[in-house]
Amino acid sequence: MSASSHKTFRHGVHPPEQKDDTKDLPIRQFPFAPSLAVPLSQHIGKPARPVVREGQEVRRGQLIAEPDGVMSVAMHAPASGTVKRIGLLPGGSGMVPGIWIAPFPGSTQEVTEGTPVHPDTASPQEILQAIQRAGVVGLGGAAFPTHVKLTVPAGKVIDTVIINGVECEPYLTTDHRVMLEQDADIFHGIRYLLRLTGAPRCIIGVESNKPDAVAHLQARVPAGLPVTVEMVPVKYPQGAEKMLITALLGREVPSGGLPSDVGVVVVNVATTAEIGRLLPHGGGIQERVITIGGPGVKKKGNYRIPIGTPLRFLLETVGVEDDLTTVFLGGPMMGRAATSLDLSITKGTSGVIAFTKRQTGKEAQAREYPCIRCGECVEACPIFLNPSQLGLLARVGRYEEMASDFHLLDCFECGSCSFVCPAHIPLVHRFRVAKAAVRKERAAAASKQAAQKEVERVKAEHT
C-alpha cells in the first residue's frame, strides 16, 4: 500500500471514534414507512417546485418536484404510492414545504425517466444538468447542491478532484460501507467528475481507521483511471473540505474563498457513488445510506433508507432503549439534536444517533465555569482562531468586533473548541449566534446604503 499516513492538517481534536458497532455491518434496505414526508427544501438554497398534485399516483423514482432556479435540485418519489398531501411539514429549523406520499404495500420496480448521460461523450454542461436533475446534493451532511459546487468559476483551473472518504464524525460508518460495497459506482462517478472539471487526477482521501476501505479501493482502481487512494491519520475535523485539501495537498483555501481558488474540487464519496449510480440510467436520489447507532438504539446498522422516512417510524423499527434522551441527525460533533420525532430523513442526514441518560446526564450536569485561559481551544481550532477571545467578546455581545478583528466568519462551526473546553463554555454555539447576528447586521447596513443611494439618485433627478 502506498499509504502515507503522515499527511494531515494542524490542530484538531480526537473524539472517541465509536465506529466498531456498525463498521462491519453491510448496508441493508430499510422498510418503507406507511407514510413518507418528503421535504422539498432538503438543502441550502431554494425548495424544489412540486410537479405532482394531491391524489396523484406516483412511481418510485418519478420526478415529483423540479429544481426552482440554480440553487435548487430535483426531488424524486422515494416509493410508489399516492400523493396524500402537499403542504408544510416540520423541518430541521421550522416548517418547510413538503409532499406526503403513502406507499403501496410491497416494493415496486424503480422508474428512471431522466436522460442517461455517458461520462466519455457528454459535455460538462450536460453532466452538470444531469446531476441537478438527479437531485444530487452533498451527502456528507452539508447538503449543498452538488452541481453548484461543481460549476468551476470562469478562469479557474481544477488540477485535482478530491473524493472525501474521511468520515471523521464519531459513530458514522456510512461512507466506510459505501467504499467497501459500491466501489464500481464510486469509480464511475469519478469518471463524470474528471470529465466535468477537466482535472487530470483524482485523490480519494480516507482516514487510517478504515484500512480495509483503502485496500479495497486501491485493489480496484480501473486501469487507466488517474485515481490514487491516500490514507490520512484519524483526526477531527479532517472531513471538512478545507482541512482535507490541506492534509492531502498542503494548500490553504483563502479566507472567504472556495476550493477552486486553489485548483481543487472536493466531493463526498457517497455523493460520488450516487453520481456514478444514477447518471448512466437517468435516475434520481430517492434513498440514501445512513448509520443508525449510538447507545440509545437496539438494531444498530447501516441502512439504505427512503428519503422522507419519519424519525418516529425509524426508531420504532430499530427499537430504542427505555432511557433514551436525545436523538441527533448526523454525527455527535456537528449533527443537530432532533426537536421532534416528526422530522424526516433528508438527503443531508448521514446518521441517526441516539443517546441515553448515561451520555446526556453527564452533559446536563456539566456546569459552566469561567474561562481559565488554558488555551486548549486555541490548540484545537483547525483554522487558528482564538475561540477563548471570541468567547469573551460573544459574552458581551461585541459581535461586529469578533468579525472584523478576530475572523469570526472564517469559523465553520466544527465544534472542536466546545469539545475541549474544560470550562464547558458553549463556544461554537455562541459563534453561531454571533455569525447570524453579524450577517443580519451587515445585510441591513447594505440595504440601508442601497436605499440611501436610491434616495440621492431620485433627489438628483428632481433638482
Add this chain to the structure above:
Amino acid sequence: MSGLDKTLLVSSSPHVRKGRAVDRIMFEVMLALLPAVAWSLWSFGLGALFTLLTAIAASVLAEHLACRMVGRPSTVRDGSAMLTGLLFGLTLPPGLALWMVVVGAFIAIFLGKALFGGLGYNPFNPALVGRAVMQATFPVAMTTWVASTAPERFTRLPSTTLAWPLTQPVVDVVSGPTPLSAWKFSHQATDAADLFMGSTMGSAGETSALLILLGGVYLVGRKVMGWRIPVTILATVAVVSGALWLWDPTTYASPWFHLFSGGLMLGAVFMATDMVGSPMTHTGVVLYGILIGVLVVVIRTWAGMPEGVMYAILLGNALAPHLDRLIQPRVYGTTRKGKAP
C-alpha cells in the same frame, strides 16, 4: 414504545465532550504537588503541616466569603482556591506565624483574585500576589528559615508558628540562611546535589527540585500542562547564568546552582504555568518563559534581594495579555496581516 413517549433533550452541538473539567484540572495539579508536599512534611515536620493546612483552610474560607460578599454562588468547589492555598503555603517559610499565613491567604484570594472577578479574571497568580504582599509587610518573618530535618520536628512546632499578632516571638528555632542568601550575602556555595534532592533550608515546598520536576513531568504527561513554559524558563536561566558563570566563575553562581536553588523549580513548574496568567499561543508562551528566565537571573544577581522568581513571574503575568494581543496566530487561509491572499 416507552422509550419514545417522552420529551427529547435538545442541545446545541457538539453533543460529546472531552470530559476534563476545570475542577479536574485543579485536582490534577494538586496531585502533582503531592511529592513536594510529602518532602516538605518530612523535612520540616509539624511546622510545614500547620503552615500548609492553615494556608489551604484560610484560602477556601476567603473564597467562600468573597463569593458571599458579592452575592454569587460559592465557587469553592471548583478547587481553585484550594490550589491557591496549597501553592501559597508551599512558598512560605515553614515556621511562619499562623496568623500571618491567614492574613496572606486572605490577601491572595481577595486582592489577587476576587477583586478582579474571581477565577479566570485574575491577571496575576494569586498565590504570588499573597506572597509578594507578605514579603513587603513581614520581611523578617518571611526570611526566618527553620532548619531542615531537625530532630524534634515531628514532636513540637517551631515557637514562631503559634506567635500572636504584634508580639515578638522568642526565636528558639535553629535557623539559618537559604542557599541563595548564603551565596548572595556571604558568597557561600551549596552543593548542587543537596539542592537537587532538597536537603536544604527554604520555603516549605521549594527545596526538592527533583520532586517538583516529578510533578511537572506528571502534568505534562497527563496533558494538563504544556512543557513550553517550564522548559523555556529553565533553559533561559541556564543559558544566561551559564554565560555569566563562564565569564567569571568567582563572582557569578553556576547555572546548576541557579536551576536547583530557591523557588525557581516551583515557580517554573507550578506558578508560571498558571493558565490564567500565562499567554495562550506557543510563541507567546516562549517569549513569556524567556522573559521570566532572564528576570530571575537579573534579580538574583544584581538586585538587593537573594530571590527573584516571584517578581519575575508577576512581571511575566502582567505582560501575558499583551503578548496574547500582539501574537495572534495566523488564521487559516489568510496572510500574516490577517487578509485573504
